Amino acid sequence: MHIQSLSIQNFRNLQPSRLHFSPQLNIIYGNNAAGKTSILESLFILGHGRSFRTSRHSKLINYEQDSFTLFSELYSHNVQQRLGVQRFRNNDVNVRLNQEPLAKLSDLVSLIPIQVLAPEHYELLTKGPSGRRKLLDWGVFHVEHSFLKRWQACQRIILQRNKLLKGSLSYKDLEAWDSQLIPLSDQVNQYRQDYCDSLSPYFHEIASQFLPDVQLSLEFYKGWQGKDLESLLVEQYLKDKKLGYTQSTIQKADLKILSGKRLAADYLSRGQQKLVTTALKLAQLRLAQERGQQYPVFLLDDIGAELDENHQKLLLNFLAKQPEKQQIFITCVHLDPLKSLINRYNNARLFHVEHGAVSIIEASEMNAQ
Numbered sequence: 001m002h003i004q005s006l007s008i009q010n011f012r013n014l015q016p017s018r019l020h021f022s023p024q025l026n027i028i029y030g031n032n033a034a035g036k037t038s039i040l041e042s043l044f045i046l047g048h049g050r051s052f053r054t055s056r057h058s059k060l061i062n063y064e065q066d067s068f069t070l071f072s073e074l075y076s077h078n079v080q081q082r083l084g085v086q087r088f089r090n091n092d093v094n095v096r097l098n099q100e101p102l103a104k105l106s107d108l109v110s111l112i113p114i115q116v117l118a119p120e121h122y123e124l125l126t127k128g129p130s131g132r133r134k135l136l137d138w139g140v141f142h143v144e145h146s147f148l149k150r151w152q153a154c155q156r157i158i159l160q161r162n163k164l165l166k167g168s169l170s171y172k173d174l175e176a177w178d179s180q181l182i183p184l185s186d187q188v189n190q191y192r193q194d195y196c197d198s199l200s201p202y203f204h205e206i207a208s209q210f211l212p213d214v215q216l217s218l219e220f221y222k223g224w225q226g227k228d229l230e231s232l233l234v235e236q237y238l239k240d241k242k243l244g245y246t247q248s249t250i251q252k253a254d255l256k257i258l259s260g261k262r263l264a265a266d267y268l269s270r271g272q273q274k275l276v277t278t279a280l281k282l283a284q285l286r287l288a289q290e291r292g293q294q295y296p297v298f299l300l301d302d303i304g305a306e307l308d309e310n311h312q313k314l315l316l317n318f319l320a321k322q323p324e325k326q327q328i329f330i331t332c333v334h335l336d337p338l339k340s341l342i343n344r345y346n347n348a349r350l351f352h353v354e355h356g357a358v359s360i361i362e363a364s365e366m367n368a369q
């Protein structure tokens with residue numbers, strides 16, 4: 001899978017641009033606040049319909065405009081697709097795939113797998129489980145497309161169950177819902193557990209390169225401990241009723257990252273935590289490649305942020321060894337540390353961003369700089 005081109009209109013501070021990308025390495029560089037991350041953000045939107053920086057779509061629209069438009073030509077499942085995304089200030093969205101309206105944004109996720117690693121993700125270990133659960137579910141979804149349907153069905157039933165709880169007279173009133181919820185939750189757990197098991201060896205291998213002194217491992221937590229869900233739902237009925245919500249659900253699941261037997265977040269430095277997050281995302285990429293799935297487009301925002309020279313080199317080495325079909329976008333302020341990576345590719349493309357204006361720089365010009 002790769003993105004061939006992108007036209008951008010009225011998106012953040014970016015001037016109208018039409019960009020043609022390398023199917024392998026793309027570097028976007030420029031000073032702070034130039035608009036580099038905005039380009040990555042617009043690419044991410046192609047595969048998710050939303051940003052990785054904000055949930056408020058109106059923030060993405062240029063201050064002086066009423067909507068933004070992105071149009072892209074891309075290869076997915078070896079077929080060229082044309083995708084247009086337009087978002088309005090009133091939250092209306094218009095997505096067209098090969099000129100036909102696309103009803104469900106979730107269809108984009110399977111068509112255009114995109115993985116992002118940005119400074120926003122470096123608190124993955126210390127923040128609550130929702131970010132880690134999203135990371136896990138992103139991977140599960142790309143392996144097992146039926147996951148989304150089951151996950152959505154669980155969400156609907158839990159919502160319904162929580163509504164019924166308040167007015168219920170006894171557990172009997174919930175039994176019919178639980179008889180659907182239990183097998184669906186078991187299935188979701190199994191998908192998540194299987195993905196965690198498959199990811200673990202890749203994570204272990206990459207993390208041990210980045211952090212050779214720390215014994216890291218992954219553990220899947222399904223959202224409740226011990227007993228099977230059926231017994232817990234009966235047992236916790238009165239407490240659930242009092243609280244007004246179901247305590248034991250798949251919505252509480254977590255991907256625990258351990259250092260030895262303890263939570264890594266409690267012991268690792270900020271820099272180490274950043275490396276763990278990086279290792280996790282790279283492991284997901286490697287797993288997708290090894291399984292022969294569509295290679296997710298990999299977006300790496302601000303590659304230089306907070307990494308010492310040695311770790312930056314390790315990361316660059318990893319990126320230099322990517323398979324031919326892997327498309328990568330990297331943003332940076334300084335080009336110098338990336339020059340040897342760029343020179344390893346004969347088709348790398350460089351984009352210089354200045355006050356929202358994007359220009360293409362030839363690799364030969366870079367070497368002359």
Ligand SMILES: Nc1ncnc2c1ncn2[C@@H]1O[C@H](COP(=O)(O)OP(=O)(O)OP(=O)(O)O)[C@@H](O)[C@H]1O
Binds near residue numbers: 034
């Ligand atoms: N809706 C908007 N309309 C116009 N400009 C915006 C909008 N949203 C953000 N900006 C501005 O766009 C600029 C570019 O931001 P962006 O985060 O893309 O920069 P960057 O090059 O990644 O910077 P850094 O290196 O500091 O991370 C910022 O000055 C920001 O204030």
